[in-house]
Structures are given as structure tokens and as C-alpha cells.
Amino acid sequence: MDGRDTEDPKQSTADMTAFVQNLLQQMQTRFQTMSDSIVTKIDEMGNRIEELEQSINDLRSEMGVDRSPSPSTPSKPKVETKSGDDSANE
Structure with a gap:
């Protein structure tokens, strides 16, 4: 035989458990590192x-357009609605 049959199954299970726990710990550490990196980059982007917003506001102040509406909030066109009487006659 190859000698593996004489190995204690409890020892084999303990070795596998230790291996899996070590692997999970490494994965958790890597995940935490990546997560921290992502949060840092999001903060930098913010x-x-x-x-940029402050620069835009400064430029608008220099141009004298402090109170004009923001381009991100365009005015909505008025939409005429038909009366309900037309649909009742059809």
C-alpha cells in the first residue's frame, strides 16, 4: 500500500480545516484591502x-450669472391637454 491508509482521519480533517481557514483569512484580507482602496478612490472622486463645483461657481460669479438656473435643471415645456369631452364622443 502507499502509506496513506495508516494516516489518522482526524489529523487529515484538522489539516484540511486549518488550510481552509487560512485560505479564507487570506481572501478576507485581500477583500478588505480592495474595499479600502475603492472607498479611498470614491472619497478622492468626491x-x-x-x-469642480466650486470652480464652476467661481466662474459663474465672475461672469455675473449667480442666480441663473443650473443647466442640469432645464425648464419643462408646457403640454396642452385635451378635454375629456372629446374622448367621450368616440
Whole structure:
């Protein structure tokens, strides 16, 4: 025989358990590192967006358009509605 049959099954199970726990710990550490990196980049992007907004507001102030509506909120065109009487006659 190859000698594996004499190995204690409890020892084999303990070795496998330790291996899996170690692997899971490594995965958790890597995941946490990636998660922290993503959060840091999102924070940096938020800061850059705030800086851009401030620059835009500064430029608008220099141009004298402090109170004009923002381009991101265009005015909605008025839509005429038909009276309900027309649909009742059909």
C-alpha cells in the first residue's frame, strides 16, 4: 500500500480545516484591502467633484450669472391637454 491508509482521519480533517481557514483569512484580507482602496478612490472622486463645483461657481460669479438656473435643471415645456369631452364622443 502507499502509506496513506495508516494516516489518522482526524489529523487529515484538522489539516484540511486549518488550510481552509487560512485560505479564507487570506481572501478576507485581500477583500478588505480592495474595499479600502475603492472607498479611498470614491472619497478622492468626491473631493474632485466638489472642487469642480466650486470652480464652476467661481466662474459663474465672475461672469455675473449667480442666480441663473443650473443647466442640469432645464425648464419643462408646457403640454396642452385635451378635454375629456372629446374622448367621450368616440
